[in-house]
Amino acid sequence: MADNLNNAFIEFAKKRKGIFINFVCIIFIGSGGVSWGASCEKGVPASIGGKPLTFINEWLPRAEKGNAIAQYKLATMYDYGVLRNPKTALKWYTLAAKQGNIDAQNNLGGMYKKGKGVPQNYKTAMKWYRLAAEEGCADAQFNLGTMYFSGNGVSKDRQIAREWWRFAAERGHPGGQKMVNISVPWWKFWAFYGWWRFW
Numbered sequence: 001m002a003d004n005l006n007n008a009f010i011e012f013a014k015k016r017k018g019i020f021i022n023f024v025c026i027i028f029i030g031s032g033g034v035s036w037g038a039s040c041e042k043g044v045p046a047s048i049g050g051k052p053l054t055f056i057n058e059w060l061p062r063a064e065k066g067n068a069i070a071q072y073k074l075a076t077m078y079d080y081g082v083l084r085n086p087k088t089a090l091k092w093y094t095l096a097a098k099q100g101n102i103d104a105q106n107n108l109g110g111m112y113k114k115g116k117g118v119p120q121n122y123k124t125a126m127k128w129y130r131l132a133a134e135e136g137c138a139d140a141q142f143n144l145g146t147m148y149f150s151g152n153g154v155s156k157d158r159q160i161a162r163e164w165w166r167f168a169a170e171r172g173h174p175g176g177q178k179m180v181n182i183s184v185p186w187w188k189f190w191a192f193y194g195w196w197r198f199w
Contacts, residue, residue, distance in 0.1 A: 052082045063092065071096035072104040079107065079116075086117025097128060105132035106140040113143075113152070122153025133164065138171035145179065 055077060062070035075092030078085045090111055096104035109128035112121045126147055132140030145164030148157050161179075168176025 052077065055081075056083075063095075066095075066099070068096045068099040068101040068104070071099075072101050072107075075104060075107065079111070086111065088117075090117040097131075100135075102132040102135045102137040102140065105129075105135075106137050106143065109140065109143060113147075122147070124153075126153040133167070136171065138168045138173035138176065141165070141168035141171070142173050142176045142179075145176070 056074070059070045059074050059077075063074050071092045075089045075096060077083065078089035078092065090108070093104045093108040093111065097108045105128045109125045109132065111117055112125035112128065114120065126144070129140045129144040129147060133144045141164050145161040145168065147153055147161075148164060149161035150156070165176045165179040169180045170176075
């Protein structure tokens with residue numbers, strides 16, 4: 001199927017000699033059917049490898065038997081992969097999250113926060129972020145800090161936001177590390193580092 005699509009683009013580009021059309025066709029051919037916007041957990045887009053049907057055939061039977069990892073991987077493919085379908089992603093994330101998969105809980109929180117495949121609901125997003133954050137998911141800890149900082153689904157509390165960002169930073173989350181460094185009051189910065197270090 002992908003070869004037929006690529007051939008169709010090539011033929012179209014030959015008929016239309018415009019630079020813009022050729023550029024667009026090259027971009028589509030070069031993408032190989034993989035989503036450029038995929039920011040899901042490492043390994044899932046590579047494991048799809050531009051062959052979503054093979055991926056589904058491999059993981060769907062496991063997911064239907066209740067395997068939380070398979071449910072999470074399928075949800076991620078439907079959320080970020082080639083076959084985007086937010087409602088199906090929501091279904092698989094929910095099944096995996098209810099079994100305690102912290103990555104699924106975090107992504108489910110993100111779907112509720114953004115209103116992807118479901119009406120936007122900050123309180124439900126907070127519930128799922130908190131479940132994952134309390135189990136040690138750095139992404140969820142960072143997201144929970146962001147929710148407290150902005151006051152989405154909870155009353156604004158920058159101190160609690162800093163604490164969640166600190167937890168995420170301790171687990172190596174780059175966003176958490178950045179926010180902890182930015183959100184430290186100047187007097188704590190000077191008290192910790194000391195003014196003499198900068199002379």
